[in-house]
Amino acid sequence: MLSVTKYCLFACLLVGNMFAQELPPIDVFYPDEYGGENQNWSVSQSADKYIYVANDKGLLEFNGAKWQLYPSPNNTIMRSVRVINDKIYTGCYMEFGFWESDNFGQLKYNSISQKLTKPLIEDEQFWNIISLDDWILFQSLNRIIIYNHGDSSYSTIDSETTLTKMFKVDESIYFQKINDGIYKIENGSEKLVSDNSIFQENIIVSIFNHNNKLLVLTQEKGFFLLEDDFMKPWDIPANEFLQGTSVYNCIQLKDKSYALGTISNGIIHLSAEGIINYQINQSKGLGNNTVLSLFEDIDNNIWLGLDDGINCVNISSPFSVYNDEKGEIGTVYASAIHNETLYLGTNQGLFSKNLKSKNNFKFIKGTNGQVWCLKKIDDTLFCGHNTGTFIISDDKVEKISDVLGVWNIQRVPGNDNLLIQGNYNGLNILERKNNTWQFKNKIEGFDISSRYFEFLNQDKIFVSHEYKGVFKINVNDSLTKANSVTQDLSVVKGLNSSLIKYNEEILYTNKEGIFKFDETLDKFKKDTHLSTIFNNQKFTSGKLVVDQKTNSIWSFTDKGLSYSTPGKLSNLPNINTVSILHTLRNSMTGYENIMHFENNKYLLCTTTGYIIIDLAKLNDRKFDITINSISKNKINKPQQYLNKDEFGSFQNDENNIEFISSIPTCDFDNVNYEKMFLNNLFLVFGDKLSSNL
16 A cells, blocks of 8 residues: 655745735645655646656656656657646647557557658757647647547648747637737637737736636736737726736636735735735645646646645645634634634734734734633623633723632633632632622642632532543632542543533543543543544543534544534434645644634634635545556565456465555545545445455
């Protein structure tokens, strides 16, 4: 089976450093991973979702798990690639043709240019390939060769000046002649469309159909609309920004928005109306600022062939990311939404931003230092801080307690005027008098740091300390004194353990699972159903988070997140998973926090900002596994590849059998290859394989 190392960056980016926002994640591939040279000139994709890239060293093939390089047929730079049906057409220096896969899963090259009766022009390179009906068009800087793949006939359109690019708009082919104008091909011949001075003096990057007008993008001057030889600038909000940007290429995405690849400013994403959605450059996550090629794949990911590397922007990902790349905010421990404002509590203080604004987060004065929690109770936002307790109102703070280290704040059952908070020194009570909150008293007789605490009833409180264990505290009616403190020995203490209350039941979690307190037996019992969250997944944290709005409970493992919701047809909760690796989500282990954001979206705190997870975009997809190759060999004998499309058998001494498999996806799903391979291997081959073992 294949193993693969992927360099995945969650990148959050700024447009001209003017504003911050959440953006899609990026998959970054470096030359030492894909095995080619730095520059990548063109990208295409086959129906089975394999990605093909024209690289300085040859043709790159990516099956979702592994890259393979096929050197160009004459060892020159490959400039173009286009998958058409079951063939991969490529163009390079003094050569063009197509590749086909053989029965062993390897690509074989067939030259077209060598079969032409008309010789190639000296130093001719083929930069673009387009298909139209039965014709394949190969464009060099000197001419366009129109090749009929049915009968192998061909014709040419020559030019006395340089041909920059060739464009397919609907079912028409357009191209530019430098210092001349825009042309289209009709009946195999060129026809002048416009010789406006703008198109003579500027390099054309792309041409699109916009409301039955030609929308022409120039390299330095932005967009222009052309209709019946009448030309005018496209009046869009991005105009001013584009005037100072050198655009090298552009594609229109399926949702009618535009992705612009620039020479020194990375990629710019425009809405269909020409509004800048975001910009991604090298300082914000791209491998390089120069985008040589752009391609939207079947799954709506945007592939970037860069001057140094290959990137994939998961534009339709259920994840979007805000990344504090300058470290101005710090590690986020808590978040809250209050009065249309998003608040982030970090190790550096409290920060806020209006939900509808794209401005940067601003620091709230007086909150320097570690924020441990943000709790909204009724219509008041409380901030639990290393230095005490604050009430937050817009960008102002009021300190109501000086007791250090506020881990959490909760209501006292049965009394709306009392709150209990867990501090470094134990448990403390806040009281509301004359509509003002203030410190009331410490619960004497219990001095252990109380990060996790819950009321079982009005006079019994559970406190969990990961190094000391779980304690049961009986308190007096006035909540001023602990009458007794006993340690619960039915569960073991442990690193990153936690304790919460969910659906009026006390839950304790450690590396052995989730335990529910049985009041009748006066001990914790393992909840075998909820504990399946950790089955076959490495334990990283016992932290559980309750979402009151949806009555769900979130947990965290090495392979992803899980959220449990009440069952509709039984008393067992439904357990759902979100596949995002511990290393990718980059949360502070043991201090994970997730908050309902809006609709089906949740905000997950990270060490560099936060991730927005859109549950509506998550699909429990069933991937099709592809068998790339099969090989066998006897001991001390050379490896023999088999025809994977034919019936075959294994002898008893051919006991070293290798199946190379992959799943062609570039999303952030954690694909379980082992399980899928075992479940699908013989489904893929049916009765083609037999065994004499």
